[in-house]
Amino acid sequence: MDFKLTEEQEALKKEFEDFFQEVMKDAPPEYGTGGLEGTYKTDEGFQFHMAVAKKLGEKGWLSRAWPKEFGGQGAPLIEQLIFNEAKDKYNAPGVDMFGIGMFAPTLILAANDEQRERLLPPIAKGEVSYCQGWSEPDAGSDLASLTTTAIRNGDHYIVNGQKIWTSGGHKADCMFLLARTNTEEKRGKGLSVFHLKMDLPGIEVRPILYMNGTHIYNEVFFKDVKIPAKDMIGGENEGWQLTRQTMNFERSSIGLFIEGKNRVRDMVNYVKTHKKNGKFLSEDPIVRQKLARLYMELDMGHTLAYKIAFLQEQGGLIFAASAASEAKLFGSELIQRIANYSTEIMGLYGQLTESEWAPLNGVMNEMYTMCMGLNIAGGSTEIQKNIIAWVGLGLPRIR
């Protein structure tokens, strides 16, 4: 049993941390504490994100984990975890969760040589941003039931339909799209993956505002949009299998635990400097209990994240599928508790959003609304529990 990082890994960690610490000195106030909202909410935040992406690209850090033949360094997964941990410690942007996190692995897995040569380098250099065109109004958790069609017509596919909840759709250069290429087939059969540019004629992006008024996600409408056939990734009608494998990347949810630790540290400082009924909040046993508990849970989740990276490295995601769902479930519910307790502890001030009046500039309040997105996106709490029950416990699947 050994939980230690090697000396090289420690050195790498330091190198990453130094970099992000330096980079974050240039963060504009609009970027706030990062996350989807920091990246997509304002132009300033997005520009900062892309500027950091470029720097990361120059260092070759965006593609570190890719195999050498695709321009990466073949870095082991654990180093990716170390990288992500360092990045999240400083709430830094620069890693496109869609381009780097999902589409690049898809390309590596299934694209042909021409596509890899054309599409991977801009991602590696941090020059291009992606959005994810999966969910539809009637296909959420049950993604395989989606109905947006892409019908072959000569050397093009003609796309018609609607996507929804497309995060960053209003900022991204490109989308990876999951659409139905065979309308005779049902569910997983008959779906294909496409790469497309967001400025193609016939694409319309309409904002949907998050409940706190920020602009993160969108509806995307397709009306006779022509996608060159060469932009289909993987085989026709093989998109569902491919999409499922795309999830096989770093799945430790480390970011949730690091973000949580950052916020709990903020709250420890807060309660030591703020009074209620003439006494520092830090003297209130209930406050102490709540924060200590959160810290303990975070440390346990943080430790599990490492275990997941270890398991994934040993045997791929299949090895860690249940644990990865457990970490996502535990982490997102934990973030929710942090947001709730923190805004409780703040008393009336807990209701204030970003402003000079708001404690911690409204971070905890923003978290209180944003955390619900975490519970739903990327496989809802309930879907994670289904996976744990089926995969982790072998309980029967009744249809």
Add this chain to the structure above:
Amino acid sequence: MNISFSSEQEILRKSVAEFLSKECPGEKVRDIEDSVEGYSAKQWKKIAKLGWMEVILPEVYGGFDDPFMNIIIIMEEIGKAAFPSPFFSTVILGGYTILEGGSENQKKDLLKKMAEGKLLLSLAQHEDDPGYLEAAINMQATLSGDEYVLNGTKMFVMDANIADKLIVAAKTDEGTTLLLVDAKAPGITCTIIPSIGMDNCCEVIFADVKVPVKDTIGEPGKGWEILEKVMLKASIAKSAEMVGGCKASIDLTAFYAKNRVQYGQPIGGYQAIQHYMADMLMYYDISSNYLYKVAWMIDEGMDCSTEASALKAQVNEYYKFISERGVQIHGGVGTSREFDIGLYYRRAKAFEYTCGDSDHHIELVAKAIGL
């Protein structure tokens, strides 16, 4: 980083598990619980022969310099089997106290007997106003010539009824002092108090009990220092036992849920049940992984008092949650004495108090994070 057990450790786990499933199935656990002694002397001899007691011992005292992780493995398996025995009292609390505080002679003599299965120990710490801090120790040991005279009552003394020696924490002029007391010494009255663990929870009354000064463990006044060191390891070991109990509860419940049919379906197919069980597995995986990390820190000589507190406080809650859901999913049979799940439900509550309850550990963590 290599978060896995060595093959020797896997073998150790397997051998402990096999012994317990053969020698101490649920039926036997209930029999032992119902017995006056609350343990089986026959089993005790066997596990001594198998060398379980030696796992904590350095080579000089007849052990093998095993890593702390190995005792964690044993404790997990004990927890899985809900094995009722004085192992925790004797080996963990008693053994570590002697290792930490005992004189060379005491170590040689007592640890050898312990390893042979010929010495049962019991720690008398708590009193009728119990707590987990030194302030809760108030029983007086008055010096008279070359003897201490003990008067007062100790409570929640586990396995005092079967112990050969008691380790009594008492107040001398110097402060808290640990005394090794013959359990059958004149003036001692031991009574078993009924408890949810159906274990050997005892009240021990001391009336002018005389203890030779030479039977002090460690220097007078240094008792609490010793106990703190012991409690660190003991709380992790107890957490391991509880984590083992979590695992057994989940396995039992998953098995039951796959086989119990209602409305034409196994109840494990119903999502309400699946989601309870998903939470149970999540908490177990998080706990066991953290347990190994903390135990590893001990083996590395790292300071892990905060982590150990986090572990115990959280496992207190998770074991209760997992065993409670376990009973719920079993339905009526889960509430019966006949079904094993109830063993774990009761132990989760009993062990919650051992080596610090949640409030105690949460406060330690609160201090550690700067509150």
